[in-house]
Amino acid sequence: MKKRIYFDNNATTFAIPEVIELMAVTARTLCGNPSSVHSAGQEAKAALEESREKIASLLGAAKSSEIVFTASGTESDNTAIKGAAFANRSRGNHIITTLVEHHAVLNTCEYLSREHGFEITYLPVDTHGLVDPADVEKSLRDTTVMVSVMHANNEIGTIEPVEEIGRLLKNANRRREAASKPRALYHVDAVQSAGKIDINVQKMGVDFLSVSAHKFYGPKGVGCLYASSGADFHPLLHGGHHEGNRRASTENVAGAVAMARALELGVASAAQDGAKILSLRQKLESGILSAISDVRVNGHPSERLAGTLNAAFDYLDGESLVVALDMEGVCVSTGSACASGSTDPSHVITAIGCPPALARGSIRFSLGKFNTEREVDNVLAILPPAVKKLRAISPLYKSK
Ligand SMILES: Cc1ncc(COP(=O)(O)O)c(C=O)c1O
Structure with a gap:
């Protein structure tokens, strides 16, 4: 089976194994309700408050x-x-x-x-x-x-x-x-x-x-x-006195502990991860622009998240390209994950003045810290023939 290439990190990331392990251990060992006065509750409360402090300091x-x-x-x-x-x-x-x-x-x-x-x-x-x-x-x-x-x-x-x-x-x-x-x-x-x-x-x-x-x-x-x-x-949410009366509901202690650790790891490695992700994205971006014609890159040239590459391919439909790439084991998306399934061009791509026909052909590659140069090379080998195939059946491309 082909190894999947996940270039959809803005939709969601794959959790760091250490973080998931910490969440599992916390869920197994700190089972009390942080609002309870007994020791089981207070242990859970201590972990929750420690996570809150960590996040507050990181932000x-x-x-x-x-x-x-x-x-x-x-x-x-x-x-x-x-x-x-x-x-x-x-x-x-x-x-x-x-x-x-x-x-x-x-x-x-x-x-x-x-x-x-x-x-x-x-x-x-x-x-x-x-x-x-x-x-x-x-x-x-x-x-x-x-x-x-x-x-x-x-x-x-x-x-x-x-x-x-x-x-x-x-x-x-x-x-x-x-x-x-x-x-x-x-x-x-x-x-x-x-x-x-x-x-x-x-x-x-x-x-x-x-x-x-x-x-x-x-x-x-x-x-x-x-x-x-x-x-x-x-x-x-109204109910109990949780979160200082600002959000009623028993807290997700294991989730909060895991989030605090993930944020801590993210902040600690942000510079290093950002540099690696940026070089992968730049390779992908220049590879696409040199191999494929009629492509426009959306977004700011420098003031941009390192891993995000939104490319609009003229004469094709973004959804079809997403499906074609998925069949080759490459996960990307058309704009917002929440908006996919709708045929309207994305509100963001429309707001930056991309013409509607081109906006419909826009897809988002979002790279993350687990991606590799080899994956970029593989996508650069898969993408041009996929675009060519779709354009070959596009009446607009034929009449160009
Ligand atoms: C900018 C932005 N805001 C809010 C959300 C919603 O976050 P969640 O999926 O955690 O509800 C997302 C998710 O894609 C997002 O990208």
Whole structure:
């Protein structure tokens, strides 16, 4: 059987064996409920709090209590945006976000608009997918309660100027508070960047930051939300007094322990892994561009996640290419995993101004720390004939 080549690390990563082992040992040995007063509960609680402290320190948070464990990046995004929107509803109903956010943010904003009367400004991006911080400033209204901008884009890898936006909001908020206007809270979706590029929530000036373990070689089903102690939000789940009344539900202790270790390993090896992944991606990118005609690379040339390569192949359908590559044992995806199955071109590729016909032919290769040069060579051998075959049956290519 052919060995599978997994180039879909932005959809999810394969967990580090050490991390999964740690999760299994924790689940086997720390079986108490962290809310219980007896020793079994308190042992579990100690492990949970140790993980919280580790994550807080790795993200540059001032206090460990600013980390709220959740079940996913989606839950973290929902908690930050809905939670802050509901808590600040009497102060304002305007939210600023971007056209290129993940659906966990976009659909949450859409829900707040549809069901709760919020007004949403969707900021445009340039052809590389970058938001202009000046647009954030121009869009602020007296009623703005939240600004949500992603750190790194899941489809094209572009890294947004989140620190600059944070500085700008800090100054704007100083002026707003002096004029008795509501503070515009700042949320950053760091699901694609955590554990890969440097994050310091205080330097970024964020009130909320979303993280998900399965994107940095941790387990699925666990994430966290950084919520600065000054930022008010309503919980999404109501019930017991878990997580300081901010997220009711018995905590996933083994998942939290595993996430903290995965983040620790990710931060420790980020520079080394990033350099290796970047050289693999560059080899793949230049190999594709030299072997195949009518291809456009989407995303910023330098301000981009090391492993992300979004390539739009003219005269073919991205879904067909994904299937053709899968038959050869290569796993890639068309844009966002959550949007695949839909025939509409991706909202991100559309937002950067890629013409619809070309946008339909875009696929995402996302490389990770377990990929090798040999795999890149194999993909460079498999891809050109696969593209040629699909173009041969494309009426558009024939009439070119
Ligand atoms: C930028 C971004 N935000 C949020 C999410 C959702 O994370 P999760 O899969 O943990 O719910 C993803 C997942 O692809 C993502 O890429």
